[in-house]
Amino acid sequence: xxxxxxxxxxxxxxxxxxxxxxxxxxxxxxxxxxxxxxxxxxxxxxxxxxxxxxxxxxxxxxxxxxxxxxxxxxxxxxxxxxxxxxxxxxxxxxxxxxxxxxx
Numbered sequence: 001x002x003x004x005x006x007x008x009x010x011x012x013x014x015x016x017x018x019x020x021x022x023x024x025x026x027x028x029x030x031x032x033x034x035x036x037x038x039x040x041x042x043x044x045x046x047x048x049x050x051x052x053x054x055x056x057x058x059x060x061x062x063x064x065x066x067x068x069x070x071x072x073x074x075x076x077x078x079x080x081x082x083x084x085x086x087x088x089x090x091x092x093x094x095x096x097x098x099x100x101x102x103x
Contacts, residue, residue: 001050002028007086008064010078017041024081024089031063037086037093047093 008025015021020038028034035049036059048058064070070078 001032001034002030004034004083005029006031007081007083008067008078009081009085010070010076012076014075015041020046024086025060025064026083026086026090027064031065033060033064035086035090036060037089039089045089045093045096047090 004026006027008023008027010023012019012021012023018040020040022039024037024039025033026035035047038046038048040046046058048055050059052058067078067080070076
């Protein structure tokens with residue numbers, strides 16, 4: 001896994017109730033996820049990275065296909081996002097996790 005190279009956002013239109021509907025990922029040059037945030041229908045955000053204790057259970061396996069391939073599937077709408085867009089969602093998810101632990 002290398003340094004961050006791009007940032008990705010996808011909406012999973014047909015996601016089940018217990019599955020994330022939005023995916024935000026920081027990708028290396030091989031399109032492997034370095035950090036990710038998952039957003040659920042209830043608005044809950046979950047942030048993961050290889051620093052997470054349960055990273056083997058939650059981090060995506062393998063590299064993400066190119067956006068054109070993802071967008072061929074009518075269940076998904078994917079696009080590149082900026083680093084600042086990713087960092088904003090990452091910070092929201094991290095704050096949300098702290099709030100949940102505190103209260």
